[in-house]
Amino acid sequence: MIVSSDWLFAHLDDPNIRIVDIRGRVEHTEPRYHAEPELYDKSHIPGAVFIDWTKDIVDLNDPIPVNIAPPEKFSELMSTLGISNDTIVVAYDDHNRMFSSRLAWALRYYGHTDGRILDGGFTGWVKEGKPVDSIIHTYEKKDFIAIPNPELKRNADEVEFRSSDTLLLDGRRPEVFAKGFIPGAINVPHTSLTNPETGKFLSKEELKVSFKNVGVDTDSPPEKIICYCNGGVSATVVITALGILGIENIPVYDGSWNEWGKDEKRPKSQLI
Incomplete structure (x- = not known):
């Protein structure tokens, strides 16, 4: 990749x-x-x-x-x-x-x-x-x-009614995530996966540490993972990082917070 x-x-x-x-x-x-x-x-x-x-x-x-x-x-x-x-x-x-x-x-x-x-x-x-x-x-x-390929994209209902063993990853910056996120999501800021000086992805070992720091064990990943962000874009940085670690075919919730955040029927959590 x-x-x-x-x-x-x-x-x-x-x-x-x-x-x-x-x-x-x-x-x-x-x-x-x-x-x-x-x-x-x-x-x-x-x-x-x-x-x-x-x-x-x-x-x-x-x-x-x-x-x-x-x-x-x-x-x-x-x-x-x-x-x-x-x-x-x-x-x-x-x-x-x-x-x-x-x-x-x-x-x-x-x-x-x-x-x-x-x-x-x-x-x-x-x-x-x-x-x-x-x-x-x-x-x-x-x-x-x-x-x-329907396996690579999810809609709002599929996210809301996902199985309990599904890992939901939010690729937004922490300050954006804190204002509102999908319940159960783990924040993996896309900026934590690259070197700010070179713009290159971290090494495999460094990526593992970045994921581990937020509670994600990439050595024993769950079978089901979904990534989202504001518009399904920065989420793909998380997907790329997972791909570098050999974890592939991860779907994106394409509507992401652009859709979820404006839908009064969807449950929401926040840190602030």
């Missing part, structure tokens, strides 16, 4: 690899969700295409913000970018691997098995002296067939 900048640099000319710039940010005020195409236009990894995570891979007709795009829309986007079901996709961002992890999960959800994440993101790439350009790249259209 993770590739280094050295690996990607060595494969820049591989025709079966598509590099995706999916930089963006999340604000504390409305509008909360932003893509950053201006950064792509200014400078990006050679050969990269750009995906607007707030529009291109979400369902704009869904009242719940940033829920995943329907299969027809997702298929058309991937095809237009020259991505087939067999293309290796390497995504990068500069927001703690949130958006690249989200794209990797979305690809898996739609049956694509080789979505990867650039460790350290674009900032790490530049710091290491790797090349950039400002050429807007286009590619020959390919066939992408999106087939949803």
